[in-house]
Amino acid sequence: VARGSKSQWAILGVLTIKPSSGYDIKKYAEEVLGHFWKESYGNLYPVLKRMLEAGLVTSTTHRQPGKPDRIEYAITAQGEAAFQRWLAQPAEPEKIRSDLLLKLFFGRQLPPEVIRDHLERYQKQQQEIMHIFEAVERELDDLPPDPNLPYWMLTLRRGLLLTEARLKWADESLAALSSRTERIEE
Amino acid sequence: VARGSKSQWAILGVLTIKPSSGYDIKKYAEEVLGHFWKESYGNLYPVLKRMLEAGLVTSTTHRQPGKPDRIEYAITAQGEAAFQRWLAQPAEPEKIRSDLLLKLFFGRQLPPEVIRDHLERYQKQQQEIMHIFEAVERELDDLPPDPNLPYWMLTLRRGLLLTEARLKWADESLAALSSRTERIEE
DNA sequence: AAAACCATGTAATTGGTTACATGATTGG
DNA sequence: CCAATCATGTAACCAATTACATGGTTTT
Numbered sequence: 094v095a096r097g098s099k100s101q102w103a104i105l106g107v108l109t110i111k112p113s114s115g116y117d118i119k120k121y122a123e124e125v126l127g128h129f130w131k132e133s134y135g136n137l138y139p140v141l142k143r144m145l146e147a148g149l150v151t152s153t154t155h156r157q158p159g160k161p162d163r164i165e166y167a168i169t170a171q172g173e174a175a176f177q178r179w180l181a182q183p184a185e186p187e188k189i190r191s192d193l194l195l196k197l198f199f200g201r202q203l204p205p206e207v208i209r210d211h212l213e214r215y216q217k218q219q220q221e222i223m224h225i226f227e228a229v230e231r232e233l234d235d236l237p238p239d240p241n242l243p244y245w246m247l248t249l250r251r252g253l254l255l256t257e258a259r260l261k262w263a264d265e266s267l268a269a270l271s272s273r274t275e276r277i278e279e
Numbered sequence: 280v281a282r283g284s285k286s287q288w289a290i291l292g293v294l295t296i297k298p299s300s301g302y303d304i305k306k307y308a309e310e311v312l313g314h315f316w317k318e319s320y321g322n323l324y325p326v327l328k329r330m331l332e333a334g335l336v337t338s339t340t341h342r343q344p345g346k347p348d349r350i351e352y353a354i355t356a357q358g359e360a361a362f363q364r365w366l367a368q369p370a371e372p373e374k375i376r377s378d379l380l381l382k383l384f385f386g387r388q389l390p391p392e393v394i395r396d397h398l399e400r401y402q403k404q405q406q407e408i409m410h411i412f413e414a415v416e417r418e419l420d421d422l423p424p425d426p427n428l429p430y431w432m433l434t435l436r437r438g439l440l441l442t443e444a445r446l447k448w449a450d451e452s453l454a455a456l457s458s459r460t461e462r463i464e465e
Numbered sequence: 466a467a468a469a470c471c472a473t474g475t476a477a478t479t480g481g482t483t484a485c486a487t488g489a490t491t492g493g
Numbered sequence: 494c495c496a497a498t499c500a501t502g503t504a505a506c507c508a509a510t511t512a513c514a515t516g517g518t519t520t521t
Contacts (some may be wrong), residue, residue: 115502120498129375135483136481136482162501163501181393196366199295203363210369211369243387254444262436266436284509300472
């Protein structure tokens with residue numbers, strides 16, 4: 094039954110909250126899991142089909158005149174068991190491949206202004222992300238008590254702390270860059 | 280000429296330092312770029328061949344009796360130009376997909392001990408990584424002056440700051456978990 | 466004697482992205 | 494009236510991993 098599509102687990106996770114269509118799942122992934130998980134339709138729909146065949150989910154089709162059918166998926170007992178097993182297993186380390194770091198590592202071959210551009214662009218991106226996190230934090234604080242809340246907070250906190258660290262790094266890197274180029278221009 | 284194999288740029292980068300065999304490049308990637316870049320032989324060798332055809336690199340074969348031939352690649356003027364162009368272009372945002380965060384997000388469905396395991400495993404990993412960074416930092420400090428040094432420091436600092444943040448997160452998450460489970464057992 | 470290093474490659478598979486195709490409904 | 498939302502899917506492509514295949518040399 095098992096086979097390693099990561100997407101599978103994200104999908105099952107969403108379905109433990111409530112039955113959803115492919116569209117719903119994508120939306121949930123974007124809005125809620127967005128800062129540590131991405132899904133694309135081109136992968137989502139085929140994976141859902143395979144999961145259906147594997148008995149991890151069931152589907153019910155709702156006719157909607159004019160619109161395409163809405164296919165709602167729900168997790169099965171088998172799916173729940175599989176999800177539980179996966180949850181308990183050690184997480185795989187993330188694979189890292191950073192375009193930006195690669196460029197900076199070879200940065201000597203680049204004029205300082207371009208390095209500055211790279212860093213400032215990154216800084217701006219991280220600032221935006223930070224604003225989103227802060228907004229989400231306020232939302233969660235205003236939420237009615239929910240047993241899931243502590244776990245959502247966990248992932249949110251990680252986002253906040255990492256983004257903070259990235260901003261700190263960008264700041265200090267820009268500062269270091271300035272002091273170096275000034276010295277050269279003297 | 281261009282085409283989007285990320286590996287390509289890492290390879291060209293290494294070759295700007297000195298001509299190398301596939302084996303050398305892999306080693307360099309592991310030892311030096313390791314914390315933000317991974318390469319596998321299964322990708323490296325085919326990509327090198329394509330780059331040869333595209334004129335980005337040249338190759339010279341050294342016969343070694345008994346051993347397989349050693350094929351050394353060097354960057355061409357064309358390769359250098361292409362690398363420069365790539366360096367100056369905005370970096371692509373990293374794609375994020377965190378197994379661990381996904382598990383924690385749905386953590387309510389898991390007994391607290393298992394969550395604790397996840398976090399402690401992560402903590403241990405990050406501690407090890409931290410030790411490596413600290414060792415590298417000392418190495419770089421002892422290095423004879425090199426114009427590349429500031430840029431290497433840049434990437435190292437990022438590793439340090441991010442790992443620090445991850446450790447902080449793990450600590451505070453474990454603490455939060457303890458206080459919650461204690462309350463339940465009272 | 467075993468482990469680690471040097472050295473290159475192929476084949477199978479996966480896991481996923483992007484672009485394409487279609488089109489009604491709702492909200493500003 | 495335009496943009497966004499709802500809604501599903503396929504085809505082409507691709508990058509990259511893993512496992513397999515081979516085998517001598519150096520270090521512990």
